[in-house]
Amino acid sequence: MNDIDALSFESAFAELETIIDQLDSGALPLDESVALYERGRKLSARCQSLLDTAELRVSKLMEDGRLEELG
Amino acid sequence: MNDTFSVAELTVYIRDLISADDRLQDVTVQGEVSNMTRAASGHVYFTLKDSKSQIKCVMWRSAAERQTRLPDNGDSIVVHGAVNVYEQNGVYQLYADHVRPLGVGDLYRQFELLKAKLDAEGLFDPLRKRPLPEFPHTIGIATSADAAAFQDVQNVLRRRYPLARVVIAPTLVQGVDAPAQIVAALRRLDAYGGCDVIIVCRGGGSIEDLWAFNDEGVARAIAACRVPVICGVGHETDFTIADFAADVRAPTPSAAAELATPDSAELRYGLDELTRSLDSAVQMQLEQRRQAIDDANRSLRQLSPLAQIRNARQRIDDWTARMDRAQQARLHLLRERLGARAEALERANPKAILKRGYALVTLSENGERVISAREAKPGTGITIQLHDGELKARVEDKDTHERYRRTLF
Numbered sequence: 001m002n003d004i005d006a007l008s009f010e011s012a013f014a015e016l017e018t019i020i021d022q023l024d025s026g027a028l029p030l031d032e033s034v035a036l037y038e039r040g041r042k043l044s045a046r047c048q049s050l051l052d053t054a055e056l057r058v059s060k061l062m063e064d065g066r067l068e069e070l071g
Numbered sequence: 072m073n074d075t076f077s078v079a080e081l082t083v084y085i086r087d088l089i090s091a092d093d094r095l096q097d098v099t100v101q102g103e104v105s106n107m108t109r110a111a112s113g114h115v116y117f118t119l120k121d122s123k124s125q126i127k128c129v130m131w132r133s134a135a136e137r138q139t140r141l142p143d144n145g146d147s148i149v150v151h152g153a154v155n156v157y158e159q160n161g162v163y164q165l166y167a168d169h170v171r172p173l174g175v176g177d178l179y180r181q182f183e184l185l186k187a188k189l190d191a192e193g194l195f196d197p198l199r200k201r202p203l204p205e206f207p208h209t210i211g212i213a214t215s216a217d218a219a220a221f222q223d224v225q226n227v228l229r230r231r232y233p234l235a236r237v238v239i240a241p242t243l244v245q246g247v248d249a250p251a252q253i254v255a256a257l258r259r260l261d262a263y264g265g266c267d268v269i270i271v272c273r274g275g276g277s278i279e280d281l282w283a284f285n286d287e288g289v290a291r292a293i294a295a296c297r298v299p300v301i302c303g304v305g306h307e308t309d310f311t312i313a314d315f316a317a318d319v320r321a322p323t324p325s326a327a328a329e330l331a332t333p334d335s336a337e338l339r340y341g342l343d344e345l346t347r348s349l350d351s352a353v354q355m356q357l358e359q360r361r362q363a364i365d366d367a368n369r370s371l372r373q374l375s376p377l378a379q380i381r382n383a384r385q386r387i388d389d390w391t392a393r394m395d396r397a398q399q400a401r402l403h404l405l406r407e408r409l410g411a412r413a414e415a416l417e418r419a420n421p422k423a424i425l426k427r428g429y430a431l432v433t434l435s436e437n438g439e440r441v442i443s444a445r446e447a448k449p450g451t452g453i454t455i456q457l458h459d460g461e462l463k464a465r466v467e468d469k470d471t472h473e474r475y476r477r478t479l480f
Binding site: 008009010013016017019020023024026028030033034036037040041044047048050051054055056057058059060061063065067070 | 205206208211216225228229233234235236237238239240241255259260262263335338339341342345346348349352353355356357359360
């Protein structure tokens with residue numbers, strides 16, 4: 001599931017929460033549970049790596065509406 | 072009447088006009104102080120001016136000594152006194168008896184008036200306040216790009232939530248041009264459209280320094296933003312109109328940055344918690360299924376025909392044992408009864424009687440027992456059975472006698 005690498009922190013975090021709710025409900029067939037678990041693990045790793053590698057980006061909004069990256 | 076005044080006469084004439092005017096003898100005027108001098112005599116001289124005019128002011132020592140504080144050059148003040156003419160120089164002057172700084176009283180009244188007006192309009196209504204986004208992608212900031220406040224904000228964001236992107240719309244935050252620039256910066260950020268939350272902020276300063284944030288236009292621009300606005304101006308104790316108009320008031324710029332973002336330390340902790348929940352949720356699922364399998368196995372064992380057969384076999388054994396016991400008891404009883412009969416039989420054995428001398432008589436022709444004398448006519452062949460043999464005989468005569476029959480049997 002390569003889409004996970006494109007997820008934002010909050011999307012990955014929110015999906016992880018949903019997955020846990022689904023697993024907690026206990027109404028899923030075993031193979032689905034296992035698949036959800038594996039996805040949850042990947043989402044958790046995605047969040048972790050986003051936190052580890054994040055660097056604040058700062059840009060300036062010019063009067064003409066252009067954005068200028070600041071160092 | 073002489074048409075021509077001497078200079079002195081004209082000056083006195085003007086002086087008299089001025090001193091006769093009640094309004095000019097009890098006047099309050101506001102302006103900015105310059106050319107402030109305190110002479111060795113203790114008298115104070117300064118000029119009061121605004122953008123268009125100026126007036127010389129004098130405060131005699133007696134009045135000067137009563138003031139709590141004398142103004143400095145550049146101060147905006149309110150002066151009370153009387154206008155009069157200094158004849159020697161031919162100038163009119165304000166003879167001041169009281170001065171107070173303009174900052175406090177009037178600014179405060181202005182503040183209260185504007186606050187009451189906007190409050191009445193509903194601009195500060197708690198129902199207008201929008202909740203802040205939990206995970207802001209992009210944080211718009213309207214402040215001075217060079218100020219320490221912006222550095223503070225960036226430091227907080229870098230520490231707490233480096234996932235965010237910051238877009239700064241630079242603006243003056245102090246002085247007469249600041250309000251218009253702040254309004255423009257807010258509008259620019261709002262028009263940009265990519266911000267999830269906007270911070271408008273400025274570091275600490277005097278009440279005059281912060282005055283741009285008590286501007287009506289700034290307050291309205293904050294309220295008009297389409298995304299939530301956090302206002303962090305000055306220090307803990309500084310309240311501005313912008314604070315009331317914002318969705319959230321922060322005591323300082325750094326606090327505004329904190330309010331705008333989740334703490335990544337807490338996020339890491341929350342993430343760990345979530346991951347643990349994930350593990351335990353799937354563990355529980357597996358455990359439940361293992362339990363279900365165990366339960367099923369147990370049920371299966373209980374319902375197995377083997378068990379039924381075993382049970383049936385056991386029951387048959389039980390029944391057989393019971394039957395055996397009953398049978399034994401019954402046989403025992405029968406055996407006892409039989410013994411009793413055998414004894415009785417033995418007692419009634421005719422051979423035993425024969426030994427005692429009695430005989431058994433039967434008809435020779437058919438073996439029927441002769442019990443009554445009447446059953447054997449004379450001439451009939453009879454067999455007389457004794458205990459050790461038989462005698463064949465023939466009846467010669469008979470004499471039926473009731474007594475004999477009774478005796479014999």
